[in-house]
Amino acid sequence: MQKNNIKRKSPVSGFLDKIFYNKYKKKREGAIRFYDMSSPLVKIACAAIFLICAAMIIVAVFPAAWAILAGFKDLKEFVTGKKILPVSFSFAGYAKTWESMKFARYYLNSAIAVAGGVVCAVLFNGLLAYVLGILRPVGHKVVFALVMWTLLIPPTTSVVAQFVNIHKVVEFFNKLAGLDSMNSFFNVMPLWLIMGANAFWLVLFKEFFESLPKDYTEAAQLDGCTDLGVFTKIMLPLSMPIVVVVSIFAVTAAWSDFLLPNLLLSNSEWRTVMVRLFEFRTAIKVTEIDKLHAVVFSIIPPTIMFILFQRQITRGVTVGGIKG
Numbered sequence: 001m002q003k004n005n006i007k008r009k010s011p012v013s014g015f016l017d018k019i020f021y022n023k024y025k026k027k028r029e030g031a032i033r034f035y036d037m038s039s040p041l042v043k044i045a046c047a048a049i050f051l052i053c054a055a056m057i058i059v060a061v062f063p064a065a066w067a068i069l070a071g072f073k074d075l076k077e078f079v080t081g082k083k084i085l086p087v088s089f090s091f092a093g094y095a096k097t098w099e100s101m102k103f104a105r106y107y108l109n110s111a112i113a114v115a116g117g118v119v120c121a122v123l124f125n126g127l128l129a130y131v132l133g134i135l136r137p138v139g140h141k142v143v144f145a146l147v148m149w150t151l152l153i154p155p156t157t158s159v160v161a162q163f164v165n166i167h168k169v170v171e172f173f174n175k176l177a178g179l180d181s182m183n184s185f186f187n188v189m190p191l192w193l194i195m196g197a198n199a200f201w202l203v204l205f206k207e208f209f210e211s212l213p214k215d216y217t218e219a220a221q222l223d224g225c226t227d228l229g230v231f232t233k234i235m236l237p238l239s240m241p242i243v244v245v246v247s248i249f250a251v252t253a254a255w256s257d258f259l260l261p262n263l264l265l266s267n268s269e270w271r272t273v274m275v276r277l278f279e280f281r282t283a284i285k286v287t288e289i290d291k292l293h294a295v296v297f298s299i300i301p302p303t304i305m306f307i308l309f310q311r312q313i314t315r316g317v318t319v320g321g322i323k324g
Contacts, residue, residue: 097293116192117254124196129205
């Protein structure tokens with residue numbers, strides 16, 4: 001009988017081929033393609049990269065997962081227990097903290113701050129990018145250089161100047177309208193305007209606008225459309241990928257912003273979730289479990305948003321960063 005010289009794959013190799021390596025069979029582009037997988041070294045490198053990425057995911061997700069699971073425990077189990085998993089999964093503790101701390105109100109305040117911030121981020125950054133990238137008036141290079149120069153300035157160095165100027169403007173409008181300076185709605189408006197001055201988002205808009213064909217804008221101008229009309233009717237509809245990306249970035253930034261809201265909205269009824277979360281550290285009747293519940297409440301909206309729009313984030317940044 002002739003000996004069978006066919007090498008049989010080990011169970012581990014077959015398992016890896018089934019769940020991992022077979023995905024490269026139809027891959028024709030990228031750093032690693034289907035024909036690269038014939039090399040054992042490439043397979044080992046792919047497996048190593050996969051394990052490193054998996055470890056990074058665990059490190060990033062574990063704190064949030066631990067906070068969620070610990071929130072199901074009572075105070076005694078949290079202090080004395082040694083297990084990560086709780087004895088029972090009851091949402092009664094979360095519901096109690098939500099009602100007692102009136103988180104619905106702070107969610108609404110944060111939603112108002114986020115909504116206005118998104119509008120200002122898209123409108124003002126988009127308008128300036130349209131002027132610098134498409135209209136290009138005299139001195140546009142100087143203005144763009146100054147905008148890029150702001151990226152070299154640490155944001156915290158301008159907090160004092162921003163707060164002083166914002167406080168003067170808010171006080172002026174409060175006196176003009178005869179409103180209470182502490183609980184006035186004008187205290188929230190600066191949080192919107194701050195989102196309209198971001199150099200990174202402006203660059204994304206500018207690069208995307210410059211990559212669009214000029215035929216559309218020229219045809220609109222020949223039809224008598226104004227510059228503002230070209231921006232609102234031509235540029236923005238064609239730039240929805242980058243608009244979505246900037247909107248997502250603005251939502252994340254406005255939701256997680258703490259320093260300026262804490263300076264403007266402290267002891268105000270317009271406090272955001274992050275400001276209220278910071279106040280929990282000195283609250284008398286707040287337990288450690290309540291603090292964990294508050295942390296979980298604060299990370300739920302951005303987590304859901306990232307899960308739903310992660311493809312738009314990666315695609316939009318790629319589109320906005322490549323010209324042509």
